[in-house]
Every structure is written in structure tokens, then in C-alpha cells.
Amino acid sequence: MEENRKDEVNIGIVKISDEVVSVIAGIAAGEIKGIVGMNAGVTGGITQIFTGKKSTSKGVKVNVEEESASIDIIVAVEYGVKIPEVISQVQENVKRAVESMTGLKVSAINVFVQNIIVQKPNLKNEEKEA
Template identity: 40%
Template sequence: MTEKQTTGSSTDVARRGTTDGALVSEQGRTSIADTVVSKIAGIAARDINGVHDLGGGAARAVGAIRERIPGSRTNLSQGVAVEVGERQAAVDLDIVAEYGVSIADLANAIRRNVVSSVERMTGLEVTEVNITVHDIFVESDADEEPATSRVE
């Protein structure tokens, strides 16, 4: 038998009417864990100019502590919650936007990039991307020096 006969062609998949030929085939089924989708969505959201950070206040505080531990890595799925089914995924993002950026334009850019990245990499259809803006990052807040101590 040739490889085409054993694996089937993409036209055979199209004729059978399956929209998720990459995830379900005659040879088996591919399951994608929630953490995989949340990492992809987190990276895609961070790629957009105007996104300062992901996560609400508590998540960012824990992330800041975690990053100070030697050898630790950035949690790429911080601020991302996903629901993954067999064919579809829904994504919820908590972000901190940079001051001066149009939040409506930022949200649209994030949605486009997250949908594109998740669908391209996983084959899942993204049904929705919900975004909550928790804070606005102002550059001058980060540059302020800590108050000097009154004692030595």
C-alpha cells in the first residue's frame, strides 16, 4: 500500500465532512490540554503593543515574587483562563494596558492575534475571547524611587 492509501488524503477528509481533520482521523484522536491553549493565548496577547502585563492584582503579585526566585520562569499562562472542548476553545484574559493606548483598539488586536494563534497552532475553533482590563500602567509609577528610610 502507498502512504496515500494508508493515511487518506486531505480531500478524503473534506469529503467526510470533518472540520477538525488534524485532531480526529482514522488513526486516532488528538487531545489538547487546557495549559497548552492558555500558554498560546498568553504569548499571543503579550505580543501586542500596549499590553503591559497579564493577570489581576493578586496574580501579578504572585508572579512578581515567583520571578525573583532563582531558576524560575515566567508563567506564560498568568491571567489566562481557557475552556477547551473537542473542537472549540473559549479564552478569558485579564490584562494591564499601557497608558495612552486605545483600549478598544487594543482589545480588537488582542482578539485577532489570540484567535489566529490558537486556531493555527491547535486546529481548535476559538468561539470567544473575553478581555478584562484590570489596570493602566503609567511609566512614571515604575520609575519612582522608593521612599528613603528614616532609620539606618
């Protein structure tokens, strides 16, 4: 009788595409303070120029297998942050988000720091001082 209940609940197959996982990972990585952006590379940058759309999955490559996923993320960090701490937070947040939303086990999260961005001083504060 227990098997019948399982069949009634399981009425089909659920497959999660790589793109969905990459969007989740991109949003989760962007939530961490110190991450300024993610790099899409040359082709992603050209696509963004022509379409005018920002992709939340840019700079994220996902390889989804049967029950697990490995994720590569290319990021730019803010100047002055402790990079190992920020990257560790990115890995934890991405793992938590992907596993809770998709049910996949995250086998690896590789984060590549490709750029450091120096934030420009706030112009309004400079005008007040002058």
C-alpha cells in the same frame, strides 16, 4: 481504499490541554503593542514570588470543549493607548494563533482590562538633559 489511507494516517488521538492553549493565548496577547502585562491574580502572584518563574499563561483562563475553546484574558494596558483598538488587536491575534496552532475553533475571547500602567520616563534621557 481511501478509508484505509485515513486509518494509516490517523494512528491515535491528539488532545491539547487547556494549559497549552493558555500559553499560546498569553504569548499572542503579549505581542500586541499597548499590552503591558497580564494579571495572575493573588494566587498567581504569590506563586511567582516563591518560584521566581514568570508564567506566560498567567491571567489567561481557557475552557476547551470538543472542537472549540473559549478564552478569558486579564490584561494591563499602557496609559494613553486607545483601549478598544488594542483589545480588538489582542482578540484577533489570539484567535489567529490558537486556531492555526491547535486546529481548535475559538468561540469567544473575553478580554478584561484590570489595570492601566503609567510608564516611567527614561532615566537616561533625563540625565542627558540635566
